[in-house]
Amino acid sequence: DIQMTQSPSSLSASVGDRVTITCRASQNITNYLNWYLQKPGKAPKLLIYAASFLQSGVPSRFSGSGSGTDFTLTITSLQPEDFVTYYCQQSYSTLWTFGQGTRVEIK
Amino acid sequence: QVQLQESGPGLVKPSQTLSLTCTVSGGSISSSSYYWIWIRQPAGKGLEWIGRMYTSGSTNYSPSLKSRVTISVDTSKNQFSLKMSSVTAADTAVYYCARASAYYSSEARYYAMDVWGQGTTVTVSS
Numbered sequence: 001d002i003q004m005t006q007s008p009s010s011l012s013a014s015v016g017d018r019v020t021i022t023c024r025a026s027q028n029i030t031n032y033l034n035w036y037l038q039k040p041g042k043a044p045k046l047l048i049y050a051a052s053f054l055q056s057g058v059p060s061r062f063s064g065s066g067s068g069t070d071f072t073l074t075i076t077s078l079q080p081e082d083f084v085t086y087y088c089q090q091s092y093s094t095l096w097t098f099g100q101g102t103r104v105e106i107k
Numbered sequence: 108q109v110q111l112q113e114s115g116p117g118l119v120k121p122s123q124t125l126s127l128t129c130t131v132s133g134g135s136i137s138s139s140s141y142y143w144i145w146i147r148q149p150a151g152k153g154l155e156w157i158g159r160m161y162t163s164g165s166t167n168y169s170p171s172l173k174s175r176v177t178i179s180v181d182t183s184k185n186q187f188s189l190k191m192s193s194v195t196a197a198d199t200a201v202y203y204c205a206r207a208s209a210y211y212s213s214e215a216r217y218y219a220m221d222v223w224g225q226g227t228t229v230t231v232s233s
Contacts, residue, residue, distance in 0.1 A: 001170060034219040043203055043226055044154065049210050049219035087154055091207075091218045094167045096144075098154040 002026055002090050006099035012107040017078045021102045023071045023088035031067045032092035038101075039084045047086075048073065078104070109134040111204050111224035119198075119231050125191040129204030129224055136185045137162060142207035142218060145178060145189045147200040148226075155200075159207070160187060194231045201226040 003026035013019050023033065031051035036044040046055045048064040051071055061076045075082055083106050088099040115127035129143070136143065145157040158168035160178045168176050172191070180187045191198060206222040 030215075032217060036220070038154075043205075043223035044220070045223070046219050046221045050212065050215075050217040053210065053212075055219075055221065089154075089156075089220075095169060096156045096159070098156060101153045 001095055002029060002093050002097055004088055004090055004097050004099040006086075006088055006102045008102060009100065010103040010105060012105045013078055013083075014107045015078055015080060018074065018076045019078060019104060020075075021073045021086055021088075021104075023066075023073070023099050025069045025071075025090055025092075028068050029090045029092035032090055033064075033066065033071045034089045034091060035062075035064055035073045036087045036089065037082075037084050038087065039081075044087060075104075109206065109222050111206065111222055113202060113204050113224045113227040115202075115227060115229070117228055117230060119194055119229060120233050121195055121231055122193055125189070125194050125198065125229055125231075127189045127202055127204075127227065127229070128186050129188070131185045131187070131206075136180060136187060137182050140209045143178070143180070143187045144205045144207055144220060146203045146205060146220075147198075148203070149197075149200045157189065157191075157202075196231050199229065199231045201228050 005024045007022045033051045035048040038044040052064045085103045110132045112130045119125045142159045144159045160166045175192045177190045203226045204224045205220040207218040208221045210217045
């Protein structure tokens with residue numbers, strides 16, 4: 001399996017802050033990397049596909065970058081609804097895997 | 108707009124088989140270039156990819172679950188299903204079905220899970 005490791009596991013921030021979440025793959029996945037957010041009690045929602053492409057309807061304060069093994073999700077100017085959990089997921093191999101998640105909490 | 112809805116027993120006894128169905132509405136499950144996927148999430152934990160089925164019917168499963176899992180499709184009912192045998196308490200989780208769509212660039216085709224069901228809670232207990 002390709003292992004996906006997110007860091008940090010959690011972070012505290014304030015409304016208006018800029019935050020960056022990192023996702024590292026155990027092998028080269030080129031740019032076959034997606035990001036999701038999950039609100040408590042709800043299904044995940046696709047934010048970014050192919051490492052840097054914003055899903056339709058997702059606010060432009062979200063952006064993704066990276067290739068190979070190292071990827072980042074950046075949220076500029078955190079909004080109250082952004083304090084949720086974020087997951088990366090690789091679709092490079094036939095067996096897809098998720099990172100363990102990063103919880104963004106209000107400071 | 109495609110929607111997915113999971114259904115099935117909320118309680119399963121240990122050693123029995125868990126059976127869940129995902130009903131697709133607003134579109135055909137036979138449409139080309141989609142993967143149909145099952146994911147689960149134990150309470151308070153992260154997402155675990157269980158497996159996927161392509162429109163053609165080909166399947167791939169997580170190595171840790173492969174010996175116990177089958178994903179199948181019923182095109183007449185526009186549904187796909189998950190069967191997991193020999194369940195234990197460790198299989199207690201919220202189970203999600205999802206669709207992965209293809210996204211194209213000049214270089215490649217990428218898949219991402221763009222439509223999800225609301226999830227259904229399955230508890231394994233006697």
